[in-house]
Amino acid sequence: MVPRAHSSLYGRVGLFVCEERPEMADKYIPQEIEPKWQARWEKDDLYRSAPPGAKPKYYILDFYPYPSGEGMSVGHARNYVPTDVLARYYRMKGYNVLHPMGFDAFGLPTENTAIKLKTSPHLLNERYSANYVRQYKLMGLSYDWSRLINTAHDDYYRWTQWIFLQIFKSWYDPRKNAAAPIADLERELSEHGSQAIFDYIDTHAEAVGVATKDTPPVTAQQWNGMNRRERNDYLMNFRLAFRAESVVNWDPVDKVVVADEEVEGGRAWRSGALVEKKVIRQWFFRITAYADRLSDDLDTVDWPEKIVKMQRNWIGKSEGAEVKFEIGGGNLHSPVSDHITVFTTRPDTLWGATFMVLSPEHPLVSEVTTPEQRAAVEAYVAFARGETDEQRTAETKEKTGVFTSGYAINPVNGARIPIWVADYVLMGYGTGAIMAVPAHDERDFAFALKYGLPIIPVIDRPERTAKSLVFPSSVREGFRTELEKAGIEFYAAPVGNVGEGLYVTLHGDEQIDGYVTLMRSFLQPNNWNEIVGAKWLFVFDDSASGGGVQALDSVEADRRILQRCKAIYPPVRDNRTVMEMLNHLPFYRDVLFHAEYGRMINSGSFTGTPGDVARQRVTTWLTERGVGKRRVNYKIRAWLISRQRYWGTPIPIVHTPDGEEALDESELPLRLPDVEHYEPTATGESPLAEIRPFVETPRGRRETDTMATWACSSWYYMRFADPHNDQAPFGQKEIAYWMPVDMYVGGAEHAVMHLLYSRMWTKVLYDLGYVPFIEPFKALRNQGLILSPQKRMDEKGHEFYEKMSKSKGNVITPDEVVAEQGADALRGYEMFISDFEQTVPWSTSGVPGVRRWLERVWRIVLAPEEDRGQPTEFSTRELRRVAHQTIQKYERDLLNFGFNTVVAAMMEFTNALFKARDAGLAGTPEWNEAIDILLRLAAPIAPHIAEELWSRKGHPYSIHQQPFPVVDEAAVKEDEMTIVVQVNGKVRDRIQVPVRAGEEAIKQAALASDGARRFMDGKPPRQVRYVPGRLVNIVV
RNA sequence: GCCGAAGUGGCGGAACUGGCAGACGCGCACGACUCAAAAUCGUGUUCCGCAAGGAGUGUGGGUUCGAUUCCCACCUUCGGCACCA
Structure with missing residues (x-):
């Protein structure tokens, strides 16, 4: 050797x-010993997991990779090596360890490469994954290779299709808070109609996601009178896997629809192309039905806090209320609807709603638009539609909008408020319409300032700070002295070019009231002074008619105050609202707006309601009066699963004259046909659409979309438990023994998509009784x-x-x-x-x-x-x-x-x-x-x-x-320990003492040490503190 | 803007619950072996100072006998989200 x-x-x-001893003399040559042992381990199947048994199990899993032609870098090994070390450790600790590997083989990069190289993605898949396996083995990773999975093999995707069908054949019963067979729903509809279901959804705010928005109710009679096609179409509103027309993100480079999650800053995640909007019929999973459980069950997992936050943020649960505003004023009598419903998280600010904004896509836009505004509104809507997402969300973008000339009635005070259309309101969130409360919402504030809409504060500032700018020569001599006497904070500085003014900052109501009294007696004729922030008061010269103190407490007051100010000081004549006028003074800017909770003001009989109960009380009151109710809203949307591409799991659906119907389970796998060409079609349809033997079936036209790879990865970790089962996706015994995954390790880039989708599939399978756990990954860690x-x-x-x-x-x-x-x-x-x-x-x-x-x-x-x-x-x-x-x-x-x-x-x-x-x-x-x-x-x-x-x-x-x-x-156990001796917190010596030594003995030894004596300088110790086993600190 | 993580030698980083700051490794310097080099071994290596000693964990404050660790404010870097009502 x-x-x-x-x-x-x-x-x-x-x-x-x-x-003499040849074996001892050898140098360490890894190139020789490593292949030797790797071959031996493989021959002996050393790392094969035992079948379920009495031994405790440990399932440690890496995020499986997408095999690419580039192979792995040392960066990938950052994931695989530590988990391998853990797997080997747990084996030595006596656990039955499951440590498998597989490949997320379907997907665009391979398909694109195949098109470029004019070869087959099947071929590339085999080549790439074989190379990965070679690299894994090179590193001595102890995977159980008998469990290797490749999601593009039909013995795997057969079961992806099978699960798709289970989801397709289910709906979410909000009363059970679980998925249920669609047959249950059909039975209920034929016996009782949809009434009970919709009543339940109406009264249970969390249930909003179980059916498509605006699904019409049906009676049993109507249902029973429907033909099969109509029923199928109706059921689509409930199915957990459903087809719907929707505006989607179209990637013009890859010629494919991409999910919301796959768009970053208006650009497609993979290709980097600017996405366009397109309306297509697409397949979705109704993940919205699980929004609440997906959010709540995060409490039960041991995951990085960051990932949990990101998921919660993506789900975006927010509680608030839905409020009905009558459409009114003018001669508008809508045949479609007589009211507009808005969603708000701040029902306590209702009295401050001075206008309403509809999303440009809102169905009632044209209803509320008056003839004279029609041209302007239509032009704006067209403009908004033409915008890409990127333009629409551009950071610095100024708000735009247009007045419809229509009005709505604020249900709490009967105020007639203008209805605007603006693209800062998104149709996809809430109801696509908002009540604008400019005093307490930053976006509404900016919009109101720009368009001169009134801004009336209705929530007190919790910190009681107010400001007042005393204009030059607006007060009599001696005012300044009085301020000083009262201990009021102020400084003098020029106001524009009109002379020196006083910049006053007031703290607390008492000080504010004192200041107002002072101001009333010192204010010169033909002047005013305002107090803004904690209170909103305008002090006018008393000698003029109707003078005194005016509060900015209503739209009318806004108008009155502004009028008087203009009369006194003409330069403010161009301002449309008091707030606009105040906003010109930089001194005031930080107290004009706030979004905190606080005591309600200017809110009729609710004035004075404390901030912590305001939302609740207003919501209850709205409910009693039938103009609103509690509502929970989620940011999360339906999960788009269709891809118009070849290299993916075919969706096992046939379009029959009776609508979309499931393939029979005996027809699975629905194989991906071998074809010559799989370039995307010019129309955006899947290449499968051009393969007649695939598309044409006796029952009807086959679905030609394939599933995004997120479907494959949503259950692969379950397949590892029983990878060769050809009767089911996995055996019950195996899944119960191995799952959930004890430790799941991979990069943080999958924080939302893969992990969220996997969690949803797990919950569906749990509801349907296929798995006995609600979360798939007990612990999660992200490598750097x-x-x-x-x-x-x-x-x-x-x-x-x-x-x-x-x-x-x-x-x-x-x-x-x-x-x-x-x-x-x-x-x-x-x-x-x-x-x-x-x-x-x-x-x-x-x-x-x-x-x-x-x-x-x-x-x-x-x-x-x-x-x-x-x-x-x-x-x-x-x-x-x-x-x-x-x-x-x-x-x-x-x-x-x-x-x-x-x-x-x-x-x-x-x-x-x-x-x-x-x-x-x-x-x-x-x-x-x-x-x-x-x-x-x-x-x-x-x-x-x-x-x-x-x-x-x-x-x-x-x-x-x-x-x-x-x-x-x-x-x-140590026999001796080293005790650090500190004098005034500084290390001055170290002493060796027996472990058994008592506290007193150690203290004495410390005091006697050279270092301690030297630095104590003969002074007596004021305090001697002993930290067991560590140190003695002497304070002198 | 919001959420999250992190700031420690020339570098990667340690320090479990508030108790010896800089473990371990890299790099560097010097020495041994060698004709020499590589490899290996040994010694040293936070900064200032000949030393005694002093300073020191992003910055500024605070709590404490004692703070890298806890609290407050701020700065910087990285990651995520971003008109979500």
């Missing part, structure tokens, strides 16, 4: 030792990204590291690292590189560092007699202590995902062994025990070298079937 290339390096020692090792500079001179990518030519592959340094060194460095969750650049000098550690392990195990260093003091007791302390630290850190410190602990242990050797301990029983522990601890991290050394030490194969070492608590 003398290596060829290394013989010259090796010569001296090799020749000498080879003759690995960046390229090269530092770059951006235009501003900031240094940064870029992501590894083939196009940038900076990819480092596991292949090259393994070839150079071996898989064990790569594994060690993947763990050691950084904190697991941290994004970090790859370091090319890091792997050799770990390699050196492995070399040291090799030497200390095989040839402890060589190269003795300086003799040291090291007892057998200490050796045992280090060994057992290492076991402790290793387990504690490993279970906390502290992989880097696990490796560090192993390095320290190895260093200690060298010291022990120098002290002459090699060969003692304690030494042999320590070496045994070292190898067992190394096994999960560096499985090849551990196996090789284990075998060379004469132990029976395999180390990977050995139990994990058990901590000897007695050995761990």
